[in-house]
Amino acid sequence: MHDLVTDAPSPSLPAAVVLDLDGVLADTRHRMHFIERRPKDWDGFFTAAVHDPVHPEGLALARSAADRGRAVVYLSGRPERTRRDTVEWLRRQGAPDGEVLLRRDDDRRPARVVKIGHLRRLNERFDVQVLVDDDPEVVRAVRMAHPRLVDEVMLADWQPREAALHRAQEREGRT
Numbered sequence: 728m729h730d731l732v733t734d735a736p737s738p739s740l741p742a743a744v745v746l747d748l749d750g751v752l753a754d755t756r757h758r759m760h761f762i763e764r765r766p767k768d769w770d771g772f773f774t775a776a777v778h779d780p781v782h783p784e785g786l787a788l789a790r791s792a793a794d795r796g797r798a799v800v801y802l803s804g805r806p807e808r809t810r811r812d813t814v815e816w817l818r819r820q821g822a823p824d825g826e827v828l829l830r831r832d833d834d835r836r837p838a839r840v841v842k843i844g845h846l847r848r849l850n851e852r853f854d855v856q857v858l859v860d861d862d863p864e865v866v867r868a869v870r871m872a873h874p875r876l877v878d879e880v881m882l883a884d885w886q887p888r889e890a891a892l893h894r895a896q897e898r899e900g901r902t
């Protein structure tokens with residue numbers, strides 16, 4: 728006998744809020760100089776992330792999501808090799824526990840492509856309610872994605888946008 732509701736989305740998926748790190752929770756401005764020089768020093772850029780100040784606006788969003796019972800997922804264009812530092816940094820800031828999704832070390836695709844791939848997989852496990860990201864290209868691409876990946880996409884605007892980082896994300900797929 729056919730089950731007509733097999734393909735319907737499960738109503739029981741837990742609700743999740745997805746937050747970018749760099750420019751949303753983490754203030755990256757002190758380390759931009761590593762990638763504004765030539766040649767770019769990517770190792771220096773990522774190594775210095777342990778010293779990032781926290782953005783109170785981003786931390787407040789993560790905490791309020793957790794307080795309201797949402798699963799918190801951190802979705803960053805940082806490479807996997809930064810995982811240990813990233814998890815430790817989140818812990819030190821008092822950020823809520825949550826999955827940390829990073830970029831494969833050999834993955835050079837634009838941030839928006841990598842993040843949409845993660846969001847598609849997240850949708851199999853969560854009702855993804857909100858994505859917060861400071862990259863207008865990511866925000867635009869996620870808003871236009873079909874099928875719809877997120878109920879609401881928020882552009883974080885509390886860190887002034889850095890031209891060098893934007894170029895890196897779009898053209899070099901490095902962060």
Ligand SMILES: [Mg+2]
Binds near residue numbers: 747862
């Ligand atoms: Mg960002």
